[in-house]
Amino acid sequence: MKDTIKFTSLQLITLVTLRILIGWHLLFEGISKLTSPGWSSLGFLKESKWIFSDLSQWIISNGKVLEAVNFLNTWGLIAIGLGLILGLFTRVAAFSGTLLLLIYYSMNPPLVGLEYSVPFEGNYLIVSKTLIEAVALMMIAFFPTSLVFGLDIFIDRYRNRKKEKNYTIQG
Amino acid sequence: MRKETDQTGKYGDSTDQTRRNTLKRRSLLKAMIGIPVLGAFAFEVFNKATFDKQKKDMIIDELGLKNINNTKRIKSLPSTKADLIRIGIIGFGNRAVAHVNGLGFMQDSDVKAFKERGIFGDWLEQENLNIALTGICDVFDLHAEKGMEIARNGIRTTGATPNLPVKRYRYYQEMLDDKDIDAIMIATPDHHHAEITVAAARAGKHVYCEKSIALTEAEVNEVYDAVKKSKIVYQLGHQIAQSVVFQQAKEIINKGILGKITLIETTTNRNSADGAWIRHLDKSGNPKPGDEKTIDWNQWIGSTPKVPFSIDRYYNWVKWFAYDSGVIGQLFTHEYDSVNQLLRIGIPQSVVASGGIYYWKDNREIPDSLHVVFEYPKQDLTLLYSANLACSKNRGRVFMGHDASMELGSSIEITVDGDSSRYKKQIEQGLISTSEPMISLNSNSGKVDAVSGATSKYYTARGLTTTTIDGRQVDTTYLHIKEWLDCIRNGGVTSANIERAFEEGITCVMATKSYTEKRRVEWDSVNRKII
Numbered sequence: 043m044k045d046t047i048k049f050t051s052l053q054l055i056t057l058v059t060l061r062i063l064i065g066w067h068l069l070f071e072g073i074s075k076l077t078s079p080g081w082s083s084l085g086f087l088k089e090s091k092w093i094f095s096d097l098s099q100w101i102i103s104n105g106k107v108l109e110a111v112n113f114l115n116t117w118g119l120i121a122i123g124l125g126l127i128l129g130l131f132t133r134v135a136a137f138s139g140t141l142l143l144l145i146y147y148s149m150n151p152p153l154v155g156l157e158y159s160v161p162f163e164g165n166y167l168i169v170s171k172t173l174i175e176a177v178a179l180m181m182i183a184f185f186p187t188s189l190v191f192g193l194d195i196f197i198d199r200y201r202n203r204k205k206e207k208n209y210t211i212q213g
Numbered sequence: 214m215r216k217e218t219d220q221t222g223k224y225g226d227s228t229d230q231t232r233r234n235t236l237k238r239r240s241l242l243k244a245m246i247g248i249p250v251l252g253a254f255a256f257e258v259f260n261k262a263t264f265d266k267q268k269k270d271m272i273i274d275e276l277g278l279k280n281i282n283n284t285k286r287i288k289s290l291p292s293t294k295a296d297l298i299r300i301g302i303i304g305f306g307n308r309a310v311a312h313v314n315g316l317g318f319m320q321d322s323d324v325k326a327f328k329e330r331g332i333f334g335d336w337l338e339q340e341n342l343n344i345a346l347t348g349i350c351d352v353f354d355l356h357a358e359k360g361m362e363i364a365r366n367g368i369r370t371t372g373a374t375p376n377l378p379v380k381r382y383r384y385y386q387e388m389l390d391d392k393d394i395d396a397i398m399i400a401t402p403d404h405h406h407a408e409i410t411v412a413a414a415r416a417g418k419h420v421y422c423e424k425s426i427a428l429t430e431a432e433v434n435e436v437y438d439a440v441k442k443s444k445i446v447y448q449l450g451h452q453i454a455q456s457v458v459f460q461q462a463k464e465i466i467n468k469g470i471l472g473k474i475t476l477i478e479t480t481t482n483r484n485s486a487d488g489a490w491i492r493h494l495d496k497s498g499n500p501k502p503g504d505e506k507t508i509d510w511n512q513w514i515g516s517t518p519k520v521p522f523s524i525d526r527y528y529n530w531v532k533w534f535a536y537d538s539g540v541i542g543q544l545f546t547h548e549y550d551s552v553n554q555l556l557r558i559g560i561p562q563s564v565v566a567s568g569g570i571y572y573w574k575d576n577r578e579i580p581d582s583l584h585v586v587f588e589y590p591k592q593d594l595t596l597l598y599s600a601n602l603a604c605s606k607n608r609g610r611v612f613m614g615h616d617a618s619m620e621l622g623s624s625i626e627i628t629v630d631g632d633s634s635r636y637k638k639q640i641e642q643g644l645i646s647t648s649e650p651m652i653s654l655n656s657n658s659g660k661v662d663a664v665s666g667a668t669s670k671y672y673t674a675r676g677l678t679t680t681t682i683d684g685r686q687v688d689t690t691y692l693h694i695k696e697w698l699d700c701i702r703n704g705g706v707t708s709a710n711i712e713r714a715f716e717e718g719i720t721c722v723m724a725t726k727s728y729t730e731k732r733r734v735e736w737d738s739v740n741r742k743i744i
Binding site: 058062065066069070073077103104105106124127128129130190191192193195196 | 240243244245246247248250251254258262329331
């Protein structure tokens with residue numbers, strides 16, 4: 043990583059904690075889906091109201107596609123969760139997580155005029171917890187911590203060594 | 214002075230020199246921070262799973278429902294070439310198309326629909342019933358030709374018995390006289406059911422008849438006597454009881470989990486022209502085919518009062534009492550059968566019906582809003598039936614017990630009553646919640662998915678058309694036909710046998726009588742007569 047950001051210890055610890063907590067949340071969401079025998083994204087997609095409602099309808103109407111979406115959703119959540127906790131491929135995990143959460147948000151956004159048959163578990167207007175989590179993950183991506191608290195450091199060192207070797211040969 | 218760190222994990226004053234050095238122990242530990250977190254995560258997930266399982270097992274054990282997931286398996290009975298059953302179908306409308314799917318045939322145009330629903334593969338795997346479809350009888354040329362086409366098109370389940378030649382009969386009597394037919398399936402309008410069943414029983418042909426058994430008390434008795442005197446196997450077309458969740462409901466009731474049941478509410482909730490039996494137009498609003506040249510109108514009318522040819526009557530026959538008994542014959546029959554299969558309630562002591570034509574103000578005779586109370590004082594039980602054809606809010610089918618209530622549809626949800634005596638202790642201890650279902654059984658997974666505290670959001674009501682057995686989607690109509698064929702080959706009693714059919718027939722006639730005669734109708738169980 044070329045950019046060097048300097049954090050105080052407290053800043054670093056806060057960021058790492060946030061990263062791990064979000065990772066924990068997404069990992070458990072994935073694991074729960076994996077272990078619920080009847081789980082399907084069908085109910086969620088059915089409720090879809092906004093820009094993705096046509097897409098959702100198409101997914102529902104096609105059994106194979108729905109199956110694929112269920113699979114990708116479950117394993118996507120597990121992979122992102124693991125990445126965030128371990129600090130492995132953190133940037134990819136954080137960006138994928140942001141994208142996934144923004145899709146969730148766009149499927150059922152609490153906008154004025156959109157009514158849902160299942161009520162939200164809190165009171166939201168435009169901003170929901172999902173949107174906040176998405177932005178928090180974006181922050182994790184732009185304020186990287188995994189080169190100190192994470193396995194990414196090993197990947198970084200491996201890359202650096204390779205680079206140095208190349209320099210040596212050229213030199 | 215604040216300590217600052219950079220992305221390489223060194224303090225801000227680190228040099229390139231130190232960067233090349235081996236990772237310090239401390240930095241190494243920092244990099245591995247996620248591993249103990251993951252360990253804690255795994256431990257907690259395991260903890261939670263153990264806790265959930267213990268709670269679930271405890272309730273299941275206590276209720277004696279340990280083996281409830283294994284209540285239904287497809288029993289494979291050996292069938293040899295010698296016991297091939299040759300089937301004729303009388304009346305080839307929409308219902309017959311579902312019958313032939315159960316028999317292992319399929320209409321060309323249905324293949325795409327089955328594939329889209331992802332159940333074509335499961336259909337192909339449907340076990341061979343060793344039958345041949347050798348006769349089709351319909352008064353309408355178009356319907357008869359559709360049947361002939363399906364019998365010949367070669368779309369069959371895997372390993373199915375090869376097709377035999379299929380013959381069209383103009384009159385059902387000709388089919389019954391033919392020695393090349395062993396068994397018949399009746400899917401005509403209801404006013405023909407009794408007459409054809411009686412003739413078939415006399416001709417020694419086995420009968421699978423769609424509901425209703427018959428329309429009048431005299432007809433019900435005639436059918437009962439004819440079938441009892443014969444050696445035929447009779448099955449009334451109520452496939453609901455073949456569903457896995459239904460077998461589970463039976464076990465739940467037998468184990469007394471609901472406590473004493475004193476009230477059962479059954480309902481019909483529809484809100485469409487099709488649901489109100491207005492069916493003479495196709496999807497684009499054009500009249501459906503059929504005229505006096507292609508429909509044998511005299512035969513269609515049968516023994517009912519003579520009326521001029523009417524496409525309205527031909528397609529929308531349910532609207533007239535001469536041909537059907539409306540919501541009672543078409544829909545309450547299924548409700549009644551579900552309850553009778555579970556509780557063996559039999560014929561009620563008295564019936565009061567009330568209703569009217571409040572929304573579909575066309576030329577119909579049958580009510581579109583009908584509410585019937587069936588009393589069973591000997592069993593301390595009231596059965597309610599409430600039908601409305603102008604509002605589709607789902608009101609479910611609910612068995613109300615002192616300890617818990619059970620909603621039985623395509624899934625089962627059992628919710629403990631707040632004032633239950635049996636579960637008092639568990640409610641006080643917080644082990645059982647009364648605001649959420651204690652047990653949910655889902656027809657599609659066929660497993661106990663959730664116990665106490667789990668949300669019921671997965672269990673969206675689905676049609677009782679298929680059930681899952683050993684992970685495969687199985688058509689309940691197929692199971693019902695299979696039961697009939699198994700009894701023909703190996704003896705035994707069908708679930709919707711003539712005794713059940715008689716009880717149902719009488720109960721329905723009582724309800725219709727109460728509505729049309731505007732009075733309370735009673736059953737004289739000594740003389741077996743409606744009074």
